[in-house]
Amino acid sequence: MKKLAIVTAVVASVLSLIGCGGAHGDNPGQAYMPDMYYSRAYEAYGYNNVAGEYDSLRSRNILYNGMPVIGTVARGESFTFPIPEGDSGYARAASYPSPLAGMNITPAQMKEGERIYLINCAICHGSALDGNGPLWKGGEGPFTSAPRNLKDDYTKALSDGQMYHAITYGKGQMGSYGSQVKPEQRWWIINYIRSKQGGTGADTTAAAAGAAGGAASGTDTTKASN
Amino acid sequence: MSFSKTNVTRIALLGMFSLFLSFNIQAQGAAEGKQLFQQNCNTCHNLDKASTGPALRGFKERGPWADQKEVYKWVKNPASYMNGDRTGYTKGLQQQYGSIMQSFPALTDKQIDAITEYITAPIVEKKTDDDEPKNGNPSKNEAASRNALIFGIISLVLAMVALILMQVNNNLKKLSDDREGILRPEQVPFWKNKVYIALMALVFFVVGGYFVAKGAIGLGRQQGYQPAQPIYYSHKVHAGINQINCLYCHGSAWESKHAGIPSLNVCMNCHKTINEYVKGPKLYNEDGEEINGTQEIQKLYKYANFTPGKPWDPSKATSPEWVKIHNLPDHVYFNHAQHINAGKVACQTCHGNIQDMDVVKQEAELSMGWCINCHRESKVQFNTDSTTGNKFYSIYEKFHNDIKNGKMDSVTVKDIGGLECQKCHY
Numbered sequence: 001m002k003k004l005a006i007v008t009a010v011v012a013s014v015l016s017l018i019g020c021g022g023a024h025g026d027n028p029g030q031a032y033m034p035d036m037y038y039s040r041a042y043e044a045y046g047y048n049n050v051a052g053e054y055d056s057l058r059s060r061n062i063l064y065n066g067m068p069v070i071g072t073v074a075r076g077e078s079f080t081f082p083i084p085e086g087d088s089g090y091a092r093a094a095s096y097p098s099p100l101a102g103m104n105i106t107p108a109q110m111k112e113g114e115r116i117y118l119i120n121c122a123i124c125h126g127s128a129l130d131g132n133g134p135l136w137k138g139g140e141g142p143f144t145s146a147p148r149n150l151k152d153d154y155t156k157a158l159s160d161g162q163m164y165h166a167i168t169y170g171k172g173q174m175g176s177y178g179s180q181v182k183p184e185q186r187w188w189i190i191n192y193i194r195s196k197q198g199g200t201g202a203d204t205t206a207a208a209a210g211a212a213g214g215a216a217s218g219t220d221t222t223k224a225s226n
Numbered sequence: 227m228s229f230s231k232t233n234v235t236r237i238a239l240l241g242m243f244s245l246f247l248s249f250n251i252q253a254q255g256a257a258e259g260k261q262l263f264q265q266n267c268n269t270c271h272n273l274d275k276a277s278t279g280p281a282l283r284g285f286k287e288r289g290p291w292a293d294q295k296e297v298y299k300w301v302k303n304p305a306s307y308m309n310g311d312r313t314g315y316t317k318g319l320q321q322q323y324g325s326i327m328q329s330f331p332a333l334t335d336k337q338i339d340a341i342t343e344y345i346t347a348p349i350v351e352k353k354t355d356d357d358e359p360k361n362g363n364p365s366k367n368e369a370a371s372r373n374a375l376i377f378g379i380i381s382l383v384l385a386m387v388a389l390i391l392m393q394v395n396n397n398l399k400k401l402s403d404d405r406e407g408i409l410r411p412e413q414v415p416f417w418k419n420k421v422y423i424a425l426m427a428l429v430f431f432v433v434g435g436y437f438v439a440k441g442a443i444g445l446g447r448q449q450g451y452q453p454a455q456p457i458y459y460s461h462k463v464h465a466g467i468n469q470i471n472c473l474y475c476h477g478s479a480w481e482s483k484h485a486g487i488p489s490l491n492v493c494m495n496c497h498k499t500i501n502e503y504v505k506g507p508k509l510y511n512e513d514g515e516e517i518n519g520t521q522e523i524q525k526l527y528k529y530a531n532f533t534p535g536k537p538w539d540p541s542k543a544t545s546p547e548w549v550k551i552h553n554l555p556d557h558v559y560f561n562h563a564q565h566i567n568a569g570k571v572a573c574q575t576c577h578g579n580i581q582d583m584d585v586v587k588q589e590a591e592l593s594m595g596w597c598i599n600c601h602r603e604s605k606v607q608f609n610t611d612s613t614t615g616n617k618f619y620s621i622y623e624k625f626h627n628d629i630k631n632g633k634m635d636s637v638t639v640k641d642i643g644g645l646e647c648q649k650c651h652y
Contacts, residue, residue: 010434022444023451023588025512028553031446039556044484046550087325119471134469135496139264142468142500145277146268154328172270172278175495180477 074182081183083161085169096161100187110195113188120180121189125150129196145173150193163190259344262337266330273345276535277499279323282345289315294342301338303329324537389416443593448553452512452587456546457529458522463506466581472573479562479573490530490543497526501534509584551588552577558594558650570607575600594650601644606637 023029031037039046073080083089083096105113118127124147126133131149135141148155155163167186170176181189270278290296290313300307300316304327308316320326333341393416403410416422464470473479478486503509503519511517527534531542554560565571574580578589590596606622622642628634643649 022441023448025451026453028448028451028453029444029446033446036555036557037446037553041556045487045548119473119477123468123470123474139268140505142503142505143496144272144275144499145270146264148269149265152265170495173499175491175498177495179489179491180474 077183081164081168083165089169090162090165090171093161093165094159096159096164098160098164098187098190100191101160105188105191109188110192112185113192116181116185117189117192120177124174129193143173147174151197155193156197160187160190160194163193258337259340259342262333262341263344266333267341270327278325279327280319284346286342286346289313289319294339297342298335298338300327301329301333302331305329444591446555447591447593448551448588449591450588451551452585453549453551454511454585455548457525458509458511458517458519458585460509460519460584461580461586462582462584463503463509463519467506472580480567481563483561483563485562487548490526490545491540493526494530494532494538494540497523498532498534498538501527512585551586552592554592559652560650569604571604597650598645601639604639606639606642 068074078099081096083093122133124133124135124143125131126136126147129150131147131152132138133141133147135143136147139146164186165171166174167177167181167189168183169178177186267282271280271282273283274281285291290311291300296307304316308320308326311317400410464475465472475488475492476485478484501520501523503523506519509517509519526546529544529546530538530540531544532538565576566573576590576592578587580586622637625634625637625641629637638644
């Protein structure tokens with residue numbers, strides 16, 4: 001009888017292991033030390049599971065969104081942009097000089113500018129900067145507004161500051177890329193676009209007008225980006 | 227007055243020709259208009275949807291635009307037109323949309339006519355060619371399981387045939403033994419035969435053991451985990467069909483430990499404008515039920531607290547609680563930047579062909595052996611270019627020299643500390 005019991009137990013355990021069948025669909029499968037697999041310490045994108053509560057911070061009415069305080073300057077950040085969002089800010093940005101103006105861009109920065117352009121911008125503006133990225137495809141893509149052709153006269157005539165303003169806060173149907181592209185990288189992108197546009201006079205005039213504009217724009221910093 | 231037969235034919239031909247010509251010119255005008263519209267207007271105007279500016283279809287019936295001369299004046303210089311506009315219609319538009327239209331002094335009257343013709347052209351109903359019924363999503367798994375069933379039945383039948391033949395063989399042998407007078411011990415029936423029992427036990431042990439070992443190894447690994455997410459977000463549509471780079475949304479993979487879940491403002495970069503799913507293929511969930519893409523975008527709007535056509539306030543948005551799929555135990559350190567940026571490993575190496583997955587599934591087992599294997603085999607990509615080169619690897623110059631001198635033929639991850647325990651267990 002004892003033997004029979006042992007045999008049944010073995011068979012049952014085998015069947016139950018087969019029955020679990022590992023992870024599939026909504027079932028993440030079993031773990032033999034869940035404490036090690038699902039961190040009890042606070043992890044990025046994890047729940048703060050304390051005392052068995054799914055989201056203990058929320059249950060204690062602590063709202064933590066992990067955003068830095070407005071106006072925070074990141075470590076290693078050298079460029080600040082004091083011009084606020086909106087049409088008036090956009091107009092003021094026309095005379096804001098590129099901090100890279102007159103500087104020698106290293107080939108590494110140029111390459112990085114291209115890489116970031118291809119990831120973030122080319123999806124609409126096209127890898128050839130012709131405003132025909134995969135989301136537009138000459139009207140066949142899902143986007144309902146034609147992205148700006150970055151090689152047209154309108155964009156050539158834009159100042160670096162205005163382009164920076166558009167990347168930072170968005171323009172028309174384009175959203176803000178402030179959270180995706182760092183300030184330094186934005187100037188590299190602009191530099192990359194300029195190099196592909198082939199000779200314009202716009203950036204030099206902006207740089208010349210920049211001295212006055214930059215000095216005047218120090219006052220309105222309430223909504224400025226970092 | 228009488229027409230000769232040839233005259234009638236000539237007139238008819240002439241008529242047909244002029245009709246054809248006029249039709250041709252019209253088509254050409256609309257085509258030119260479409261091109262001009264896309265180049266100049268489409269950035270801010272859509273035909274049927276309010277965008278940065280109002281939807282343009284039927285604009286002739288609104289405001290002062292019935293008179294084409296007013297349109298010319300407006301397009302060439304909107305600011306001065308607005309100043310002289312006594313009806314206040316254009317001022318109202320500026321208030322509604324928050325900005326004034328860009329001026330297009332270079333457009334000729336003829337070009338504006340062509341654009342107008344394109345905008346006012348009647349809508350041509352597009353034939354929907356994807357009406358053919360699709361019953362669910364025919365999956366490969368189904369076919370595979372059907373095959374397995376057939377093979378199972380066949381082997382069962384063969385086993386029974388073999389068993390019967392063995393019995394027949396036994397009986398015949400017994401008969402012949404009886405006839406020749408050879409005495410043999412009484413045959414034991416096969417279910418009491420110890421050889422059979424031992425064989426069965428062995429088979430049971432091997433098969434059972436295989437599944438037990440497999441199940442035990444799989445404990446805590448989530449290979450095949452494919453949970454439903456709060457929004458049916460299809461990576462196939464985004465990364466596959468629309469070719470959005472992985473780093474567009476998961477940009478922090480390039481420079482931090484975590485790949486990062488995009489915040490809603492990244493979704494809304496495109497979805498402020500793209501508010502319906504119409505152009506892509508039909509979507510199905512795991513149970514083969516059809517998914518309404520437009521409704522899923524509406525779910526996003528609910529989280530984002532966004533109403534189409536109104537300005538969006540990102541501070542009122544709430545986050546969807548995405549279900550984490552790829553999970554590593556607490557005692558394992560994994561850094562995305564180290565693999566993607568320094569190691570130049572493609573995302574698909576570990577995550578599978580994400581661009582073909584509607585609902586993401588954990589493709590790799592993410593076990594230690596799996597990591598180690600890759601570290602054993604992956605060749606390190608030394609970047610010797612002085613401007614973009616990876617400074618991290620510069621201390622391994624020795625390896626370069628060794629390779630140059632022929633002492634080594636290649637360097638594996640193992641050689642640069644890829645098997646050190648503390649790389650993962652810290």
